[in-house]
Amino acid sequence: MKNTASLVIIAGFLSIWELGARLYGKAFILPSPIQIFIRFWELREVLLLKHLPVTLMTIIIGLAISIISGTAIAVLMSSRPGIRKALYPILIASQMVPIIALAPIFVLWFGYTIWSKVAVTVLITFFPITVNTFDGLSSGKKDIQELFLTMGASKKDIFYKYSVPTALPHFFSGMKVAVTLSVIGAAIGEWLGAQAGLGYFSRRMMTQFDGAAVFAPIFVLSAVGIxxxxxxxxxxxxxxxxRIKN
Known part of the structure; x- marks a missing residue:
């Protein structure tokens, strides 16, 4: 029933969009969903074979760096209060600076290579993974940990057999946020400085006033995120x- 309701809402939204776009009559500003799909089909080889692999590579590398470094820092913060007090404010401060303002700086540092886009992706995905993993590692109950100790468990045993399983749901919650943000980060990086990628293609089509072609890579990016x-x-x-789900 939930899936049916979602499909009905999506179908209603697309129908309103289609009708509104046709009444507006300016496809270069507001193309209809059908026009976008037709344009996507015309550009499918360029989008899927040339630009999509570039964007996927940026997303994969950025997520890999964020997962490894974010998890490592979360473990350090949960086990060392001094490190937590030093790094936690920096993590929060890193999210206060608008990504759109930092992206040109990354282009200045790394040029139009893939690493400028990876840097944007890492910056936007690192925070949810780190914070959620840290919260999960810190959510363990002290009385259960003390019970482990009285039964002869070492700190290593407590970490792997209790803290990690407790933190895993939080880690995956952070991952769900991070994977969707990774698509946004890669697109922003490509939009501001790139020679290939879906974000770059969308920006290039905007200069040609091809509204449907601007939306076509956005459709692909949405599909990648989903x-x-x-x-x-x-x-x-x-x-x-x-885990028992209700």
Missing amino acids: GLFICVTIIENRTLKW
Whole structure:
């Protein structure tokens, strides 16, 4: 029933969009969904074979760096109060600066290479992974940890057999946020400085006043974000089989 309701809402939204775009009559500003799909089909080889792989590579590298570094820092902060007090304010401050303002600086530092886009992606995905993992590692109950100790468990045993399982749901929650933000980060980086990628293609089509072609890569980016979210959900469900869902 929930899926049916979602489909009805989406269909209603697209119908209103289609009708409004046709009444407006300026496709270069507001193309209709049908016009966008037709334009996507015309550009499918360029979008899917040339620009999509570039954007996917940026997303994958950025997420990999964020997962490894974010998890490592979360573990350090949970085990060392001094490190937590030193790094936590810096993590928060890193999210106060608008990404759109930092992206040109990354282009200045790294040029029009993939690393300027990766830097934007890492900056935008690092925070949710780190904070959610840290919250998960810190959510363990002290009395249970003390019970482990009285039963002869070492700190290593407590970490791997209690803290990590407790933190996993929080980690996957952060991952769900991060994978969707990674698409935004890659697109922003490509929009401001790139030679290939879906964000770059959308910006180039905007200069040609081709509204449908501007929306076509956005459609692909949305599909990528949804696909990544579904992948994380599948991995979460297989990893957390022990968790009881209501």
